[in-house]
Amino acid sequence: MLYVKNLKKSYEVGKAKYEVLKGIDFHVAQGEFVAVMGPSGSGKTTLLNCISCYIPFDEGSITLGGTKLAGQSEEMLAKIRNTQIGFVFQDFMLLDGLSIRENILVPRIVQEEVGEDAEKLADSLVSLFGIGHIMNKYPAEISGGEKQRAAVARSLINNPLIILADEPTGNLDSKSSRAVIEAFGNAKDKMHATIFMVTHDSFAASFCDRVILLKDGAVYRQLERREERKNFQDVLLDAIKEMSE
Amino acid sequence: MTENFTMKKMERKLQHADRKHSKLYLFCNFMALMIITAFSALMLSPTVQTVFPEGGDSRKQMYAIFVLTLIGCVIFTMYASALFFRHKSSQLGILMALGASRKRLVPGLFREILILSSISSIAGIAAGFPFVWIIWRGFRLFLVDSADMYLTFDLKCIFVSIALLFLVVGFACLNAWRYLRRTNIMEVIREEHINEPVKEFRKWCGPVGFILIIAGGVLGYCAPSFWYNILQAYPPAWINFFYVPVFIGLYMVMLHTVVHGWRNYKKNPYKNIIARSMMKFQGKQTVNNLIIIALLIAGGCFAIFYVPASGAGALLMYAKQPFDYFFHYRADQNIDSEEEIRAFAARYGLSLKDWTQGEYITLGGGGNQEIMDDETHFHIEYVPIAGEVKILSEENYARITGESVDVKPGTYMCVMNEEESSIAASQSIGHLTNMDTRAQLTTEYAGNVHYTLLASDNYVVVDNADYEKLSEGLTDEWKGKIVGFNIVEKDSYAFANDFFHHFVDSFDESCELVYYYDRVAKLIANEKGEEFWGEYLLDELHYEDVDSSFFRLMWAYRPSFRILSQNDYLFTMSVFFMMFIFIFIVCLLTALVVCYTRCQTIALNNRYVFDDLKKLGASPAFMLKEVRNQCNNVFKVPMLVGMSVMYLLFAMILYGNDGKIVTSEIISLGACLGILVLIGGVVYAVYRGTVKEMKRKLGI
Numbered sequence: 001m002l003y004v005k006n007l008k009k010s011y012e013v014g015k016a017k018y019e020v021l022k023g024i025d026f027h028v029a030q031g032e033f034v035a036v037m038g039p040s041g042s043g044k045t046t047l048l049n050c051i052s053c054y055i056p057f058d059e060g061s062i063t064l065g066g067t068k069l070a071g072q073s074e075e076m077l078a079k080i081r082n083t084q085i086g087f088v089f090q091d092f093m094l095l096d097g098l099s100i101r102e103n104i105l106v107p108r109i110v111q112e113e114v115g116e117d118a119e120k121l122a123d124s125l126v127s128l129f130g131i132g133h134i135m136n137k138y139p140a141e142i143s144g145g146e147k148q149r150a151a152v153a154r155s156l157i158n159n160p161l162i163i164l165a166d167e168p169t170g171n172l173d174s175k176s177s178r179a180v181i182e183a184f185g186n187a188k189d190k191m192h193a194t195i196f197m198v199t200h201d202s203f204a205a206s207f208c209d210r211v212i213l214l215k216d217g218a219v220y221r222q223l224e225r226r227e228e229r230k231n232f233q234d235v236l237l238d239a240i241k242e243m244s245e
Numbered sequence: 246m247t248e249n250f251t252m253k254k255m256e257r258k259l260q261h262a263d264r265k266h267s268k269l270y271l272f273c274n275f276m277a278l279m280i281i282t283a284f285s286a287l288m289l290s291p292t293v294q295t296v297f298p299e300g301g302d303s304r305k306q307m308y309a310i311f312v313l314t315l316i317g318c319v320i321f322t323m324y325a326s327a328l329f330f331r332h333k334s335s336q337l338g339i340l341m342a343l344g345a346s347r348k349r350l351v352p353g354l355f356r357e358i359l360i361l362s363s364i365s366s367i368a369g370i371a372a373g374f375p376f377v378w379i380i381w382r383g384f385r386l387f388l389v390d391s392a393d394m395y396l397t398f399d400l401k402c403i404f405v406s407i408a409l410l411f412l413v414v415g416f417a418c419l420n421a422w423r424y425l426r427r428t429n430i431m432e433v434i435r436e437e438h439i440n441e442p443v444k445e446f447r448k449w450c451g452p453v454g455f456i457l458i459i460a461g462g463v464l465g466y467c468a469p470s471f472w473y474n475i476l477q478a479y480p481p482a483w484i485n486f487f488y489v490p491v492f493i494g495l496y497m498v499m500l501h502t503v504v505h506g507w508r509n510y511k512k513n514p515y516k517n518i519i520a521r522s523m524m525k526f527q528g529k530q531t532v533n534n535l536i537i538i539a540l541l542i543a544g545g546c547f548a549i550f551y552v553p554a555s556g557a558g559a560l561l562m563y564a565k566q567p568f569d570y571f572f573h574y575r576a577d578q579n580i581d582s583e584e585e586i587r588a589f590a591a592r593y594g595l596s597l598k599d600w601t602q603g604e605y606i607t608l609g610g611g612g613n614q615e616i617m618d619d620e621t622h623f624h625i626e627y628v629p630i631a632g633e634v635k636i637l638s639e640e641n642y643a644r645i646t647g648e649s650v651d652v653k654p655g656t657y658m659c660v661m662n663e664e665e666s667s668i669a670a671s672q673s674i675g676h677l678t679n680m681d682t683r684a685q686l687t688t689e690y691a692g693n694v695h696y697t698l699l700a701s702d703n704y705v706v707v708d709n710a711d712y713e714k715l716s717e718g719l720t721d722e723w724k725g726k727i728v729g730f731n732i733v734e735k736d737s738y739a740f741a742n743d744f745f746h747h748f749v750d751s752f753d754e755s756c757e758l759v760y761y762y763d764r765v766a767k768l769i770a771n772e773k774g775e776e777f778w779g780e781y782l783l784d785e786l787h788y789e790d791v792d793s794s795f796f797r798l799m800w801a802y803r804p805s806f807r808i809l810s811q812n813d814y815l816f817t818m819s820v821f822f823m824m825f826i827f828i829f830i831v832c833l834l835t836a837l838v839v840c841y842t843r844c845q846t847i848a849l850n851n852r853y854v855f856d857d858l859k860k861l862g863a864s865p866a867f868m869l870k871e872v873r874n875q876c877n878n879v880f881k882v883p884m885l886v887g888m889s890v891m892y893l894l895f896a897m898i899l900y901g902n903d904g905k906i907v908t909s910e911i912i913s914l915g916a917c918l919g920i921l922v923l924i925g926g927v928v929y930a931v932y933r934g935t936v937k938e939m940k941r942k943l944g945i
Contacts (some may be wrong), residue, residue, distance in 0.1 A: 082344020229297020
């Protein structure tokens with residue numbers, strides 16, 4: 001599904017050059033729910049932005065569904081973002097001027113493909129995530145948790161190969177966070193969605209099948225979930241503690 | 246259902262939701278185009294073009310302020326465009342993140358910005374004409390109305406506006422393209438929230454800025470004289486670059502204002518920290534805005550200072566002049582005799598007293614002339630017959646002025662005003678030549694005598710015997726008479742006005758000349774078979790325009806009738822005054838709009854800061870104080886800098902004219918100070934209104 005090999009990315013600030021990703025390797029299988037954790041500055045968001053084709057990378061390769069992302073034209077990258085990737089931002093990134101229904105349908109609208117099937121899919125997604133009652137409301141009229149669930153629904157409207165989520169619970173209270181994570185769980189279980197999530201939140205990560213720990217721009221360790229969610233959260237916290245020492 | 250919800254419809258809906266920002270963008274473009282159109286329409290109108298003397302200081306002043314305003318408006322529209330796209334960027338970024346390619350976004354985005362920028366610009370241009378017409382009409386209704394003030398437009402003015410329109414549209418397209426071609430989509434999404442901090446400069450930045458402003462002003466002002474007097478070359482156009490330090494200094498002062506402020510926070514470093522930080526983190530935009538405001542205020546002050554500068558001196562001179570009526574004419578003209586004038590006055594129930602009459606002759610005077618070595622450089626060469634000089638004998642001078650003067654044979658004395666601020670005859674006249682007989686007398690400068698009424702016509706006084714010698718064989722064409730008298734009763738405007746028209750009617754066509762037309766120079770040029778440089782001047786002035794400002798100010802035989810000059814001063818100068826008052830209004834209005842817009846932007850951009858402050862328990866009084874601090878910096882510093890810099894420059898110009906500050910100039914400076922206080926009042930009122938509006942927007 002998703003293969004990342006020897007991925008390198010650096011930023012230049014003035015004359016100084018900061019190497020953020022120092023050769024990252026991992027893969028995500030179809031239907032897998034994977035989280036990336038790590039301290040601030042470890043390169044989590046940069047990694048996600050490279051995979052989502054939002055920022056160009058320097059070296060290495062990213063292969064999504066058999067398509068190599070490097071060297072693709074701008075037009076092709078836009079198509080990949082639209083059809084093969086669903087993205088969930090930390091701060092929701094809903095368009096204020098559109099209703100929730102319209103926001104969910106935006107990935108279809110940009111391809112001029114709003115048909116009956118899209119409408120039906122939107123309806124089923126909102127009922128799956130428990131936000132059917134806000135379909136005709138506008139972002140300013142709903143809560144943060146509802147906004148993020150709408151964003152998850154939007155990420156699924158094109159049946160993408162993978163959902164990329166950047167700190168999706170970062171701006172939410174615990175109740176809303178749980179609702180969003182459950183929405184991801186529903187997407188995985190009922191729609192066989194593949195989810196790749198960057199998070200700081202061990203609670204959110206404990207719902208995943210696998211957690212990749214990043215430190216200083218490299219993979220520090222990968223942990224697979226073999227136990228109950230609560231126990232897995234403890235394992236994660238121990239690993240994070242060990243990583244910070 | 247959303248089945249028919251196309252990309253186009255979505256974009257339209259988003260545009261509708263975004264109308265708050267669009268309105269601001271529309272407003273900024275509209276204002277800039279309206280102001281520039283109005284300014285150029287008035288500046289290039291035949292009304293102004295005919296009244297403002299070509300190559301004159303007033304015209305140069307008008308053009309300089311126009312350039313200043315244009316720069317201000319260009320920066321302002323660029324700022325508006327940048328602001329609009331900062332808000333638009335998050336929308337664009339989200340759509341790009343969701344898979345909209347550039348190709349998909351280009352039509353909608355460019356359609357929107359083309360419509361917004363062109364509609365606002367076209368509306369601004371269209372509004373510019375009624376705007377200037379209404380203001381001009383207002384002047385005519387409430388202030389002064391004269392025949393000169395009949396406003397007509399020359400459609401050439403539209404070219405300036407069209408150029409600005411293309412700039413506005415072009416800049417909007419460039420901005421759109423800049424955002425779309427970015428490869429880092431996250432940057433596009435986050436653009437709106439990216440701060441624009443300015444570089445941290447040390448605290449010397451502000452004081453050094455002030456020094457640069459003063460140094461640049463002095464350098465720019467003195468450079469042309471240096472070129473002319475020391476290098477003996479005409480100043481090239483690039484000499485204006487000597488003013489560049491003024492702009493660098495201005496930037497540094499504004500930078501200091503934004504980064505450090507002008508108060509000392511050492512004792513309490515947390516005082517006003519929120520307002521200071523908000524300013525610092527939007528530094529680039531704020532600094533740009535403050536510079537525009539300072540420039541516009543400086544331009545406005547430069548314009549409005551014209552009124553007291555020219556008014557105070559003239560009105561003071563009229564009040565002090567020793568004769569109610571004073572005029573001169575060529576001896577070959579058929580002007581009324583003393584009896585006829587007395588009879589004319591009697592018809593108005595007036596009688597004359599202090600009748601004074603004298604004679605003068607016009608001769609060819611020698612002088613230093615600039616001989617061109619190449620296109621720019623020249624050397625000075627003495628020419629025995631350079632131009633016209635009016636000569637009075639000691640006796641005639643005493644008769645007219647009542648003051649005796651002793652001029653040694655072979656010398657001459659220049660007639661100047663009391664303050665010696667008038668332009669007198671040259672001090673390098675070495676020869677005086679009778680233009681009929683070509684008899685020549687060697688002479689040299691022996692000092693000045695003072696009589697204001699004779700000071701503006703290049704009179705010199707010579708020894709009686711020299712005068713007699715030089716007058717021999719001179720025809721009436723080169724002879725003239727000077728007359729002065731007072732009125733016994735209270736003077737009548739009707740008499741003065743009728744007498745003025747009657748006086749003008751008495752001259753023949755050979756006297757239909759501007760005062761700077763030089764008959765001697767023409768004669769010499771013709772004798773050499775050369776073309777006279779001033780030939781075009783013959784068509785400059787016409788008797789039928791007897792009531793125009795140009796005629797009254799420029800006619801070679803313009804009389805000085807006190808009551809007419811005093812009463813008609815505003816009429817004579819109306820177009821000048823109204824033009825400069827208009828420029829002042831336009832500059833002040835633009836500066837206030839920029840201040841208001843900047844403060845509104847602060848309110849819009851920092852709404853979340855105030856929300857957070859509210860959540861942290863900040864009292865309304867505290868938040869209001871922060872709002873006031875923000876507005877205070879936006880309004881106060883550039884206004885003070887603009888006003889004080891222009892006041893100092895103005896004082897420097899007055900001093901530079903004649904190397905001293907005379908009474909009328911002190912009065913002008915006092916009046917200018919009064920005007921600055923009035924401007925301060927207006928600015929304060931707008932500041933109060935802006936704070937009130939920000940308070941409402943932020944829900945304080």
